[in-house]
Amino acid sequence: MWFQKEIRLKPHVRGFHLITEQVLKELPELQQVSVGLCHVFIKHTSASLTINENADPTVRKDFESYFSQAVPADEPYYQHTLEGSDDMPAHLKSSILGSSVSVPVSDGRFNLGTWQGIYLCEHRDHASSRTLVVTLQGE
Numbered sequence: 001m002w003f004q005k006e007i008r009l010k011p012h013v014r015g016f017h018l019i020t021e022q023v024l025k026e027l028p029e030l031q032q033v034s035v036g037l038c039h040v041f042i043k044h045t046s047a048s049l050t051i052n053e054n055a056d057p058t059v060r061k062d063f064e065s066y067f068s069q070a071v072p073a074d075e076p077y078y079q080h081t082l083e084g085s086d087d088m089p090a091h092l093k094s095s096i097l098g099s100s101v102s103v104p105v106s107d108g109r110f111n112l113g114t115w116q117g118i119y120l121c122e123h124r125d126h127a128s129s130r131t132l133v134v135t136l137q138g139e
Contacts, residue, residue: 001036003029003136006043011129012122014086016060020117024110027134031108036138038110041100043131046090046124048097054117063121067093090123097121105138 007026009019023040024030030038042049053059071089078088101118104111120130 001033001136001138005029005134007132007134009120009130009132011127012120014064014122014125014127016063017120017122018054018060018117019120020054020110020112023118023132023134027136029136030105030110033105033136033138034107036105036136038103038105039100039135039137040103040118041133041135042120043133044099045094046087047127047130048094048099048121048123049101049132050097050119050121051101051103051112051116052119053115055115060119063119067096067121067123071096084125086123086125093121093123105136 005027007023009022027038040049052063071092073085073089075088080088080091103118122130
């Protein structure tokens with residue numbers, strides 16, 4: 001079985017946001033899969049996806065603090081500046097973290113670790129809504 005759909009996420013403020021439950025809510029087809037794989041891809045170059053800690057919100061704050069320091073805005077060597085001082089750093093952060101995650105599916109559910117969740121990593125100060133392409137394969 002192969003299935004694909006797009007999920008539109010509401011705009012989020014800059015930071016790292018758990019979206020696992022929203023993806024699950026939009027994917028009732030997952031319940032039909034006994035064993036498979038769910039691939040989630042973000043159709044943007046200034047936001048990214050990753051899987052990490054889903055329990056303690058300070059982890060997400062620390063992610064934002066780290067990436068803001070590691071990839072600062074307003075660097076004099078940035079040439080791509082027409083879309084704002086946060087745009088080039090957003091592209092770099094997106095490339096570092098990546099545009100997709102793959103999650104195993106077992107018995108109609110994501111087979112994530114106890115403390116794992118899918119993050120939307122929003123790297124722009126004033127982002128618009130984001131679109132995910134979710135591809136489900138399995139039996």
